[in-house]
Amino acid sequence: MKKSNVAMLIVFLALIPLTLFLGDKLPGKGYYITGVLIIIELSVPFFMAFEKRKPQARELVILAVMIALAVIGRVAIPIPHFKAAFAIIMLTGIAFGPEAGFIVGAITAFASNFFYGQGAYMPWQMMAYGAGGMLAGFVFIKNKIPKKPWIMAIFGFLAVVIWIGPLLDTSHIFIMMPEINISTITASLASGFPVNVSQGLCTALMMLVFGKPLLEKLDRVKQKYGMLEDENGI
Amino acid sequence: MKDDAFSKLHPAVNVLFFIGAICFGVLLQHPVYLLAGIFASGVYYFLLGGRKEIKNLLLMIPLFIFITLFNPIVNTRGVTVLFTYFDRPYTLEALIYGVAVAATFVLMILWFGCYGKVLTGDKVTCLFGNLAPSLSLLLVMVFRMIPNLLQKAKQIIGVRSSIGKGTAGKSSIKDKLGSGMTVIGVLTSWALEGSITTSDSMRSRGYGATKRTSFMVYRMTKTDWVLTLIMLTLLGIVVFFAANGGMNAEFLPERNITPINGFNVIGFIAYLGYLMIPTILNVKEVIQWNISESKI
Numbered sequence: 001m002k003k004s005n006v007a008m009l010i011v012f013l014a015l016i017p018l019t020l021f022l023g024d025k026l027p028g029k030g031y032y033i034t035g036v037l038i039i040i041e042l043s044v045p046f047f048m049a050f051e052k053r054k055p056q057a058r059e060l061v062i063l064a065v066m067i068a069l070a071v072i073g074r075v076a077i078p079i080p081h082f083k084a085a086f087a088i089i090m091l092t093g094i095a096f097g098p099e100a101g102f103i104v105g106a107i108t109a110f111a112s113n114f115f116y117g118q119g120a121y122m123p124w125q126m127m128a129y130g131a132g133g134m135l136a137g138f139v140f141i142k143n144k145i146p147k148k149p150w151i152m153a154i155f156g157f158l159a160v161v162i163w164i165g166p167l168l169d170t171s172h173i174f175i176m177m178p179e180i181n182i183s184t185i186t187a188s189l190a191s192g193f194p195v196n197v198s199q200g201l202c203t204a205l206m207m208l209v210f211g212k213p214l215l216e217k218l219d220r221v222k223q224k225y226g227m228l229e230d231e232n233g234i
Numbered sequence: 235m236k237d238d239a240f241s242k243l244h245p246a247v248n249v250l251f252f253i254g255a256i257c258f259g260v261l262l263q264h265p266v267y268l269l270a271g272i273f274a275s276g277v278y279y280f281l282l283g284g285r286k287e288i289k290n291l292l293l294m295i296p297l298f299i300f301i302t303l304f305n306p307i308v309n310t311r312g313v314t315v316l317f318t319y320f321d322r323p324y325t326l327e328a329l330i331y332g333v334a335v336a337a338t339f340v341l342m343i344l345w346f347g348c349y350g351k352v353l354t355g356d357k358v359t360c361l362f363g364n365l366a367p368s369l370s371l372l373l374v375m376v377f378r379m380i381p382n383l384l385q386k387a388k389q390i391i392g393v394r395s396s397i398g399k400g401t402a403g404k405s406s407i408k409d410k411l412g413s414g415m416t417v418i419g420v421l422t423s424w425a426l427e428g429s430i431t432t433s434d435s436m437r438s439r440g441y442g443a444t445k446r447t448s449f450m451v452y453r454m455t456k457t458d459w460v461l462t463l464i465m466l467t468l469l470g471i472v473v474f475f476a477a478n479g480g481m482n483a484e485f486l487p488e489r490n491i492t493p494i495n496g497f498n499v500i501g502f503i504a505y506l507g508y509l510m511i512p513t514i515l516n517v518k519e520v521i522q523w524n525i526s527e528s529k530i
Binding site for chain 1: 256257260261262263301305308309331332335338339342343346347349350354355366367368369371372373375376377379380382383384387407410411412414415417418419421422423425426427428429430432433434436437441442476482
């Protein structure tokens with residue numbers, strides 16, 4: 001068995017139940033700490049798998065470019081509240097697969113916090129962005145679903161509204177709400193819904209206009225320099 | 235902030251401090267402890283940011299009041315009913331609990347604000363350099379690429395506006411969007427081509443040939459060890475008193491706040507001392523500087 005799989009098993013069978021058990025005993029808003037710990041435990045196997053693979057220089061540089069683009073996306077398009085990051089993360093997932101999508105998403109959230117200010121929501125942001133990139137990678141894996149702009153646009157909208165957005169909104173439950181129960185959960189998710197819809201529309205628009213050109217550019221680089229193709233190559 | 239004495243310590247010491255400060259800030263709901271936390275984090279936030287942060291600090295006040303008043307609306311438990319609206323009680327206990335919730339929230343904003351100023355990108359990559367070499371390298375490249383791409387984006391926008399394809403403030407959203415997409419497209423092509431050069435250069439210098447070593451700017455000095463020891467001792471004292479119920483505070487349905495007297499004072503002093511470590515270090519540095527200056 002691969003080491004990262006063993007790590008995954010340990011996390012799911014032992015660490016998370018243990019954290020939940022001990023976290024329940026914490027006083028005050030201990031559930032914030034429990035939440036952060038579980039997010040860290042969930043993401044460690046993914047990062048471990050990435051490290052163990054010893055990614056080559058070309059792969060690292062391409063991922064860095066995509067992350068930097070996602071972080072500065074809001075500078076290039078001078079429209080307030082227009083977020084290009086989700087679309088770029090998902091397109092990376094579509095082009096390079098779920099793992100690259102996760103890494104680009106999570107590191108985008110991590111890095112953008114250094115530029116736009118740190119907050120208590122950072123772990124949730126990393127999880128949500130990473131999960132978004134990963135989902136895009138899984139959905140469009142092996143060309144089963146055609147990578148047409150309008151299909152990607154619909155996928156982008158749905159992914160933001162029912163997957164990334166709600167994952168981000170869970171941070172409000174842990175940080176702002178005095179306690180966790182059904183009513184505070186629904187209140188948090190409902191208050192985030194309009195924002196998610198608008199972000200979803202941005203993402204859909206971005207996919208529609210920018211999706212095909214970006215994928216073509218990535219394909220061109222792939223073809224021209226033969227990268228990210230064979231596992232041990234480059 | 236390079237002038238801050240606490241920021242000059244080893245990043246591991248900084249991380250340990252913030253983990254302790256944020257965890258206990260979240261866990262301890264006792265009003266006096268929350269007040270101590272807000273005081274310590276506010277002072278340190280001010281020390282880090284200077285005068286221009288006063289505005290941010292003042293912004294915390296309306297936030298505080300809003301969350302306090304909002305809590306009894308969600309939370310109807312409590313014994314003392316202040317008034318009722320739409321058949322829902324607005325209780326004193328829930329209001330007081332709201333103060334604690336608001337204080338925790340403000341505390342987190344302030345501590346995370348300090349954290350963002352102390353733990354800069356280079357420190358984070360230094361910390362994780364040996365643990366996750368590929369990820370830290372990725373992070374380093376991202377940190378370098380962001381200003382680089384920003385500069386390039388400004389160049390592209392400038393060139394486009396000089397050939398009459400730029401967007402001004404009054405352009406329509408459609409124009410702005412189209413222009414933005416073109417800018418991102420050009421930027422992507424340029425960055426991807428550039429990345430090939432970078433990676434070829436990395437490969438020809440032997441990236442991935444052997445185990446990577448990393449240059450450490452920060453070393454654990456004697457001060458760092460001493461401070462770590464002090465911090466762990468203080469945290470130990472706080473945990474001891476917290477476990478014995480010296481810091482308990484219950485709000486709902488009835489108020490039950492442990493008074494700080496007798497032995498419990500030690501726990502409080504330990505907590506405040508822990509939180510004030512960065513501030514004390516800064517003050518100590520200023521005093522030392524003044525003394526050495528007056529000797530000249």
